[in-house]
Structure formats: structure tokens, C-alpha cells
Amino acid sequence: GENVEQHPSTLSVQEGDSAVIKCTYSDSASNYFPWYKQELGKRPQLIIDIRSNVGEKKDQRIAVTLNKTAKHFSLHITETQPEDSAVYFCAASKSNYQLIWGAGTKLIIKP
Amino acid sequence: DVKVTQSSRYLVKRTGEKVFLECVQDMDHENMFWYRQDPGLGLRLIYFSYDVKMKEKGDIPEGYSVSREKKERFSLILESASTNQTSMYLCASRQTGEDEQYFGPGTRLTVT
Numbered sequence: 001g002e003n004v005e006q007h008p009s010t011l012s013v014q015e016g017d018s019a020v021i022k023c024t025y026s027d028s029a030s031n032y033f034p035w036y037k038q039e040l041g042k043r044p045q046l047i048i049d050i051r052s053n054v055g056e057k058k059d060q061r062i063a064v065t066l067n068k069t070a071k072h073f074s075l076h077i078t079e080t081q082p083e084d085s086a087v088y089f090c091a092a093s094k095s096n097y098q099l100i101w102g103a104g105t106k107l108i109i110k111p
Numbered sequence: 112d113v114k115v116t117q118s119s120r121y122l123v124k125r126t127g128e129k130v131f132l133e134c135v136q137d138m139d140h141e142n143m144f145w146y147r148q149d150p151g152l153g154l155r156l157i158y159f160s161y162d163v164k165m166k167e168k169g170d171i172p173e174g175y176s177v178s179r180e181k182k183e184r185f186s187l188i189l190e191s192a193s194t195n196q197t198s199m200y201l202c203a204s205r206q207t208g209e210d211e212q213y214f215g216p217g218t219r220l221t222v223t
Contacts, residue, residue, distance in 0.1 A: 009151065032210060043115075043214040043218070044154070089153060098144070098169065099212070103153040 002027040003006055004092050006102025014110050021105045023090035024072040030092040034074045034099070035064060039086045047088075048075070077107075085109045114138070115215040117202055123221045130189040132218050134202030142205040143185035144212065145169075145177065147198040154201065160185055163205070192222045 003026040013019045025033075034049035050057045050064045050073065057064050066073040073092075077084055087106050091099040118133035123150045134143065137139075143161050146154040154168030156178040166177050174196060185204075189196055199219050203212040 006153070034210065043216050045214070046211045049210060098156055098159055101153040101155070103151055 002030060002092060002094075002100040004090060004100050004102045006105055008105060009103065010106045010108070012108040012110060013080055014081055015082065017080055019075075019077045019084070019107055021088055021090070021107070022072060023074070023092075023102050025092040025100075026068075026071065027040050027092070027094065028068075028071065029094050030100075033064070033066060033092045034091050035062075035075050036089045036091070037086045038089065038104075044089060080107075080109050082109050082111065095111045115202060115213050116203055116220050117200075117215040118192040119218050120216060121219050121221075122190045123223065124189075124192050125223055128189075128192050128222075129202040130192050130220065130222075131203075132187040132189075132200055132220070134185045134187070134204075134215055135183050136185075136213070137183065138204065138206070138213070139182065140204040140213075141182070141207040143179065144155060144205070145175075145185065145187045146203065147171070148201055148217070149198050157187065192220075194222050196220065197222045 006023045017094045031052040036044040037047045038044040061078045087104045090102040093099045109110050115136045144159045145157045155171050160166045160179040163182050177189045199217050201217045202215040205212045
């Protein structure tokens with residue numbers, strides 16, 4: 001079955017710097033790749049997603065890139081701010097199947 | 112605005128007790144999910160339901176059962192709670208044909 005690996009498990013960056021979180025997936029039939037953000041004590045919320053027919057998607061300071069050949073996708077956050085501190089989860093799925101989740105990355109923004 | 116609620120934020124139960132966790136969504140979503148969240152393991156799917164009275168096993172169904180008698184409500188049942196079921200339990204819902212899952216606030220269950 002599908003397996004999603006996420007790295008790093010913890011990422012600490014200086015405020016204002018960029019952060020990159022990477023995920024790899026095993027099932028080449030996967031075609032939907034969302035990223036969820038979970039702030040401390042709160043519920044996970046979708047922040048950006050990408051489908052396999054697109055190589056990159058951007059929304060203000062966040063972007064996701066997808067490399068189908070290598071079966072990996074990444075979340076990029078530029079000009080990091082304190083409110084970006086959270087746990088970020090990647091996931092992968094085939095059409096309307098359930099999501100397979102990565103283990104999560106704890107992003108720490110240092111002032 | 113989608114609202115997903117869970118019956119308790121914190122719950123403490125004894126080993127062997129029967130435990131009910133309830134989830135209610137108010138957006139008429141067909142699909143509902145139960146996950147458990149453990150540090151370093153991400154979100155693992157326990158059960159999901161595509162519609163009323165339908166249920167499918169996820170990746171870790173052992174020790175759990177579910178009930179979906181009404182569209183808005185999806186219950187997770189621990190028939191005989193064990194200490195290894197101490198975890199954060201998250202419910203989510205999704206509209207058929209759409210991608211985003213909407214999560215509840217979670218129930219932190221401790222089994223002693």
C-alpha cells in the first residue's frame with residue numbers, strides 16, 4: 001500500500017528565513033497531495049494542496065512543488081513569521097481514496 | 112463554515128471500560144473519518160464511513176468499532192479500553208467529490 005515519509009521531524013529556522021519540508025510517496029497512482037497545519041492545541045487545517053497534473057502551486061508565502069518522477073513533493077514557506085510555528089502534515093491519496101499521512105514536521109520559528 | 116464537534120476534549124477511563132467517542136458535523140457531509148494521532152506517527156486512520164450505515168476499516172481498526180446511524184454523527188467505540196489506546200482521537204468530515212477534510216478539536220483519551 002501507499003507509504004508517505006516526511007522529513008525533517010523538527011525544523012528550526014530564524015524568523016524571516018525560508019523553511020522547506022519534504023515528503024516522498026510510494027504509490028505512483030497517487031494524484032492528490034495536501035498539506036495541513038496544526039497549531040498547538042488546535043485542529044489540523046488544510047493550507048495548500050496540489051494535484052498531479054500541476055508541478056507547482058503558490059499561495060502568498062507558501063508554495064508546494066511536486067516531482068512525479070521522483071515521487072516527492074515539498075512545502076516551501078518564505079519570510080517565516082512566528083505564527084508559522086506549528087506541526088505540518090503532508091498526505092497523499094488516489095482519486096477519492098483515503099489520505100495516507102506523513103508523520104509530521106514540527107516547525108519552530110526563532111525570534 | 113463547517114463545524115465539526117467532538118463530545119469531549121479530555122477523557123480518562125479505566126482499562127476494560129467501554130468508551131464512546133462521538134463526532135457531529137453540521138454541513139451534511141457524506142464522508143466521516145476517525146483518526147488517532149500519536150507523536151512521530153502522524154495521523155492513522157481507524158475507520159471511515161462514506162454514508163449513513165456504511166463503514167470501512169482503516170489502517171488500525173483492531174480494538175475499535177464505529178456506528179453511523181445518522182448522517183451527521185459518527186461514533187467511535189472502544190469495546191474494552193486498553194492502555195495502548197491512550198491517544199489523541201480526531202474526527203473529520205468531507206463532502207463527496209471534494210478534497211478538504213474538516214477536523215474536530217480532538218479528544219485526548221487516557222486509559223489507566
